[in-house]
Amino acid sequence: MLFSLVSFFLCITCTNAFGPISRPAFNSHIRTGLNALDYSDPVVSEEFTKVQGLTFEDVETELGDLGIPCPPTMNDFDIRMMLVEVRMRSNGTMPGTEKKKREKKASYSNKFEEMLYTKPNIEKMYDEFRENGNNNDLNAMIDYINDKELAITRYGATYQNIFDQVDAAITAKVEVTSPKLDFSGFPSNMGEAALEMTFGALGAVKSINCQPNDDGLTLYGTVEFEEIDVAKVCMKQYDGMDMGLGTVIKMDPVQ
Structure with missing residues (x-):
């Protein structure tokens, strides 16, 4: 049967990942639009069974x-079904929805946004904090990445464990597990043809696109590349190469 309830899609998304730390990561404002949740869907039914085993107080909490x-x-x-929807949207299991991969951008508005899109371990931390409702940890992480000194002054030693996790996530070596790499920092006057020749000197290139x-x-x-070993060599040779004038080549494995 179809169950209509208040849609809480925006309730479980980060209201403004780049805003002040006093702003909660979740928006408590309820939208009035209705959304149909099909209880006969096996995925919905499975999640409802889990929620049904909770006390009302647990659901409310x-x-x-x-x-x-x-x-x-x-x-x-209705309230239990509300929690079902919230959980499913948060986990990306809501029928007709899925978690979308964050595509790298040409530029970023701040340091945190850059780390979110370019460092897989930072992305993982962010998603876990958001999905688990760890608003304070999430805000501490964002502030620390954007301004370490200010964050340390503001939080003291209270969130040192989070800061240590952030440092480890940023510096963690990313393993090359596919023959595909994202890149940035090569001189624009090279053009795609010259860049393909540069990569081709390491091994056969299957495809390339740049802008x-x-x-x-x-x-x-x-x-x-045609082979993953060539991608590993490319990563080792070019990642972090200083091109001068503050430009550094970045090579990121595409998982």
């Missing part, structure tokens, strides 16, 4: 931790 109040006009079943960065001075794009 879990929603409350996400900043979502339980309207007094809602009955027990100018917003600065107009460098290129970014993706290259795929």
Whole structure:
């Protein structure tokens, strides 16, 4: 049967990952649009079975931790189905939805955004904090990446464990597990043809695409080699290469 309930899609997404730390990571404002949740769907039914095993107080607490109040006009079943929807949207299992891969950008608005899109371990930390409702840890992580000194002054030793995790996530060596690499920092005057020849000197190139960065001075794009070993050699040779004038080549494995 179809069950209509208040859509909480925006309740479980980060309201503004780049805002002040006083702003919670979840928006407690309830939208009034209705959304149909098909209880006959096996995935929905499975999640409801899990929620059904909780006490009402547990359900209320879990929603409350996400900043979502339980309207007094809602009955027990409706509130449990509300939690089902929240969980499924958060986990990316909501029918018709899926977690989308964050595509790298040509430029970023701040340091945190750059790390989120270019460092897989930072992305993993961010998603885990957000999905688990760890708002304080999430905000501490964002502030620390954007301004370490200010974050340390603001938080003291309270979140040192989070700061240590961030440092480890940023410096962690990313393993090359496919023949495809994202790149940036090569001079724009090389053009795609010259860049393909440069990569081709290491081994056979299967495909390549690139375009100018917003600065107009460098290129970014993706290259795929015929063999993964060639990608490893390319990563080792070019990642971190200083091109002068503050430009550094970045090579990131595409998992």
